[in-house]
Amino acid sequence: MAMITADPKDVPQVEHFAFTPEYMAKVEEQIAHYPPGRQASAVIAVLDLAQRQHGWLPRAAMNEVARILDMAPIRVYEVATFYTMFQLRPKGKYLLQVCTTTPCWLRGSDAVMKACQHAADGETFSVQEVECLGGCVNAPVVQINDDFYEDLDEASMNKVLDAFRRGETPKPGPQVDRQTSAPEGGLTTLKGE
Amino acid sequence: MPKVKIDGVELEVPAGLTVLQACELAGVEIPRFCYHDRLSIAGNCRMCLVEVKPGPPKPQASCALPVADKQEIFTQTPTVQKARKGVMEFLLINHPLDCPICDQGGECDLQDQAMAYGFDRSRYHENKRAVPDKELGPLVKTSMNRCIHCTRCIRFATEVAGVEQLGATGRGESMEVTTYVEQALATELSGNLVDLCPVGALTSKPYAFEARSWELTKTESVDVLDALGSNIRIDTRGAQVMRILPRLNDDVNEEWISDKTRHALDGLRHQRLDRPYVRTKGKLVEATWDEAFAAIAARLNGLEGSKIAAIAGDQCDAESMVALKDLMASLGSPNIDCRQDGARLDGPRGSYIFNAGVRGIDQAEAILLIGTNPRTESPVLNARIRKRYVHGNVAIASIGPAEDLTYPVERLGAGPATLRELVDGRLGFFEKLKGAKHPLIVVGMGALAREDGAAVLAMARELAEKLNAVREDWNGFAVLHTAAARVGGLDLGLVPGQDGRDVAGILEGCQKKEIEAVYLLAADEIDTTKLGKAFVIYQGHHGDAGAHRADVILPGAAYTEKPGIYVNTEGRVQIGRRAGYPPGDAREDWAILRALSERLGKTLPYDTLHQVRSRLVAVNKVFAAIDQQAPAAWGTFGTPGAISDAPFKSAVPNFYMTCPISRASKTMADCMASRAHLMAAE
Numbered sequence: 099m100a101m102i103t104a105d106p107k108d109v110p111q112v113e114h115f116a117f118t119p120e121y122m123a124k125v126e127e128q129i130a131h132y133p134p135g136r137q138a139s140a141v142i143a144v145l146d147l148a149q150r151q152h153g154w155l156p157r158a159a160m161n162e163v164a165r166i167l168d169m170a171p172i173r174v175y176e177v178a179t180f181y182t183m184f185q186l187r188p189k190g191k192y193l194l195q196v197c198t199t200t201p202c203w204l205r206g207s208d209a210v211m212k213a214c215q216h217a218a219d220g221e222t223f224s225v226q227e228v229e230c231l232g233g234c235v236n237a238p239v240v241q242i243n244d245d246f247y248e249d250l251d252e253a254s255m256n257k258v259l260d261a262f263r264r265g266e267t268p269k270p271g272p273q274v275d276r277q278t279s280a281p282e283g284g285l286t287t288l289k290g291e
Numbered sequence: 292m293p294k295v296k297i298d299g300v301e302l303e304v305p306a307g308l309t310v311l312q313a314c315e316l317a318g319v320e321i322p323r324f325c326y327h328d329r330l331s332i333a334g335n336c337r338m339c340l341v342e343v344k345p346g347p348p349k350p351q352a353s354c355a356l357p358v359a360d361k362q363e364i365f366t367q368t369p370t371v372q373k374a375r376k377g378v379m380e381f382l383l384i385n386h387p388l389d390c391p392i393c394d395q396g397g398e399c400d401l402q403d404q405a406m407a408y409g410f411d412r413s414r415y416h417e418n419k420r421a422v423p424d425k426e427l428g429p430l431v432k433t434s435m436n437r438c439i440h441c442t443r444c445i446r447f448a449t450e451v452a453g454v455e456q457l458g459a460t461g462r463g464e465s466m467e468v469t470t471y472v473e474q475a476l477a478t479e480l481s482g483n484l485v486d487l488c489p490v491g492a493l494t495s496k497p498y499a500f501e502a503r504s505w506e507l508t509k510t511e512s513v514d515v516l517d518a519l520g521s522n523i524r525i526d527t528r529g530a531q532v533m534r535i536l537p538r539l540n541d542d543v544n545e546e547w548i549s550d551k552t553r554h555a556l557d558g559l560r561h562q563r564l565d566r567p568y569v570r571t572k573g574k575l576v577e578a579t580w581d582e583a584f585a586a587i588a589a590r591l592n593g594l595e596g597s598k599i600a601a602i603a604g605d606q607c608d609a610e611s612m613v614a615l616k617d618l619m620a621s622l623g624s625p626n627i628d629c630r631q632d633g634a635r636l637d638g639p640r641g642s643y644i645f646n647a648g649v650r651g652i653d654q655a656e657a658i659l660l661i662g663t664n665p666r667t668e669s670p671v672l673n674a675r676i677r678k679r680y681v682h683g684n685v686a687i688a689s690i691g692p693a694e695d696l697t698y699p700v701e702r703l704g705a706g707p708a709t710l711r712e713l714v715d716g717r718l719g720f721f722e723k724l725k726g727a728k729h730p731l732i733v734v735g736m737g738a739l740a741r742e743d744g745a746a747v748l749a750m751a752r753e754l755a756e757k758l759n760a761v762r763e764d765w766n767g768f769a770v771l772h773t774a775a776a777r778v779g780g781l782d783l784g785l786v787p788g789q790d791g792r793d794v795a796g797i798l799e800g801c802q803k804k805e806i807e808a809v810y811l812l813a814a815d816e817i818d819t820t821k822l823g824k825a826f827v828i829y830q831g832h833h834g835d836a837g838a839h840r841a842d843v844i845l846p847g848a849a850y851t852e853k854p855g856i857y858v859n860t861e862g863r864v865q866i867g868r869r870a871g872y873p874p875g876d877a878r879e880d881w882a883i884l885r886a887l888s889e890r891l892g893k894t895l896p897y898d899t900l901h902q903v904r905s906r907l908v909a910v911n912k913v914f915a916a917i918d919q920q921a922p923a924a925w926g927t928f929g930t931p932g933a934i935s936d937a938p939f940k941s942a943v944p945n946f947y948m949t950c951p952i953s954r955a956s957k958t959m960a961d962c963m964a965s966r967a968h969l970m971a972a973e
Binding site: 145157170171172175176179180 | 449454456457458460461462470471472634
């Protein structure tokens with residue numbers, strides 16, 4: 099089992115972290131959701147903002163979150179290590195979260211995984227194996243940053259990755275001729291009025 | 292009050308209890324790992340499962356379930372037994388089988404409970420998980436593979452010690468108890484983590500692989516390394532003190548002790564005085580008791596009483612102090628003092644004890660600290676104040692050193708001038724004190740052991756009286772001592788008699804040659820360079836400052852080696868017991884004084900410990916009431932007068948080294964280095 103929680107010692111040192119004014123405005127908005135004195139409740143949202151700004155969460159960022167929310171740093175580390183959503187090591191620009199749980203696996207996630215691993219260079223792409231993403235009806239599924247790419251196979255996966263490499267953003271959702279989870283090749287029922 | 296039925300026995304219990312507590316009242320033992328009386332409820336070990344009717348048809352964690360009226364609780368049904376066995380099997384999945392080499396072996400909750408609920412073989416064939424060990428400083432050794440994630444240590448650090456540094460990172464199989472950023476814990480109470488750990492994950496580093504719990508002789512005694520008088524258990528093997536553990540006493544230390552109390556014990560093995568010495572031609576030469584007494588007799592016989600002086604140390608038992616006092620009286624000397632630091636205390640008993648008692652802290656709504664840093668002076672008492680803070684609705688302010696006390700403190704000012712303003716009602720905090728039903732004024736030695744100490748004491752008294760803090764039902768005037776012997780010494784009247792000299796006067800007299808002989812009873816905290824050419828008799832257990840200057844050394848016993856009575860800062864008389872014998876020729880202190888008195892031709896009228904203790908009661912009847920905290924006499928004390936601008940300083944700037952024992956301890960030196968390292972990193 100991968101040790102996702104141990105304090106990573108092999109990550110690059112980040113001496114200083116500060117929110118940019120735009121992100122700081124968002125942080126303040128998140129804190130405003132909670133009554134005064136309960137600002138610590140915003141910890142997950144604020145950590146997420148820090149990750150979005152920096153790409154991953156260095157210890158300096160967690161310490162800054164602790165300072166802003168007036169929490170002991172260890173309480174922030176606890177939250178950040180609990181959720182796999184928080185990346186404690188540097189990631190590529192696009193994080194490929196490949197679902198390998200049974201439905202996706204039966205539908206060929208191994209081939210998708212192979213394509214992703216081939217593409218992973220640590221700068222543009224990083225790969226992570228994840229458990230069920232909840233999109234079984236469109237298996238296999240890969241989450242790339244905030245979006246789901248569905249109904250993939252090795253070829254379509256490579257197409258999506260190539261598009262990202264070119265700097266485009268391919269359309270999220272099914273990569274076959276299908277609207278969301280409707281039948282492939284267009285509707286089969288409820289065609290008329 | 293809810294009526295519950297526990298295993299068929301009906302019982303009425305106070306509302307608000309948990310099912311586990313109710314079962315304890317009924318005398319039914321419930322196995323547990325995470326639940327601890329003095330910590331918040333976590334409910335994560337699942338060992339305390341019971342069946343409850345009415346309720347869901349599954350076992351419930353009794354530690355987190357409140358009792359309700361007409362509840363039926365079953366603790367011994369087959370379902371419960373099976374559930375607990377299941378929990379135990381899960382706990383043991385990742386627990387290593389290293390009991391034979393584990394320091395917790397023999398006093399391990401997991402080991403004990405596995406005897407009752409464990410399966411005799413494992414059904415788990417995968418690899419056990421491996422967790423890196425953590426570095427928690429020089430006192431706590433970790434073996435994290437053994438951790439069962441009860442989180443007691445995390446809760447203790449956060450709630451009691453007030454250092455939020457421990458946490459649980461990760462989840463599921465990856466969960467780890469850690470500080471994340473590797474660092475020693477910045478607390479004076481870290482030794483208690485070892486007691487709390489129900490398995491062998493946190494064990495004592497200095498005690499590692501030293502002894503097994505079943506080969507130790509256990510003696511219940513009292514601590515003398517600070518003035519709180521924590522109740523301790525001394526574990527010895529043969530003549531050696533192997534470890535010191537806390538004893539339960541809700542009135543004093545609950546079940547915590549400070550790191551100094553627990554770990555300074557290696558100081559008892561080093562620098563010991565084990566035979567008498569006499570200075571001949573400028574050098575200390577080993578001698579027999581007879582020769583030492585002869586040397587003393589030669590100097591003291593014929594010397595005028597006013598030229599003899601005596602100073603009692605900070606860790607003396609009451610027996611030796613009364614013997615010293617009686618001896619000085621028979622020699623006709625009024626020059627006797629037990630206040631090495633020069634604290635201006637000699638009034639009625641109410642003026643020098645922690646009148647409110649340690650329990651009083653729990654009641655106080657407003658607390659004022661004057662010239663004290665309780666965190667270094669008495670960490671366990673500080674934890675009690677923190678407990679009060681955590682409970683809520685309390686205002687805490689301080690006049691004196693600005694230190695992190697583990698709870699927020701409003702700092703009013705630094706010196707006596709601020710106290711004056713407060714007494715005159717010119718500061719906002721006065722109203723808070725006035726509004727409190729139980730105001731508590733803690734006066735430290737930092738405020739009293741100085742030139743204007745008597746004036747500060749008078750101001751503190753004035754404040755207490757203005758606030759009506761001294762009444763029938765409450766006395767909020769509290770003196771926090773730093774010396775374990777001080778209250779006992781004051782109770783016995785070890786203060787200068789008619790025309791007598793105090794410590795400063797004695798030292799001055801030495802230099803002016805008006806004092807020709809000084810008897811130091813384990814007194815090491817004075818400036819020994821000021822003893823001039825006086826003939827110095829040092830009676831004590833360590834080769835510390837006093838012994839270096841002495842002309843005759845009489846080897847005495849440390850607190851673990853003699854039965855002795857100590858009076859703590861609250862005025863509670865407690866009995867310490869002998870856990871072992873002093874090394875070599877060293878003897879119990881009162882007996883040395885008794886033997887010496889015979890050689891001086893002034894034989895003291897007691898031959899047995901019982902007779903000395905009767906004498907104690909004759910001198911002051913408080914010694915007749917053991918382990919009680921009684922209201923003390925009040926009166927006018929302190930001397931109003933000029934105050935200086937100098938800020939109050941804490942009487943204990945360095946927690947880890949305050950006495951001959953802790954100064955001789957290597958463990959304490961390690962702690963100091965670790966703390967200095969931590970401070971430098973910040």
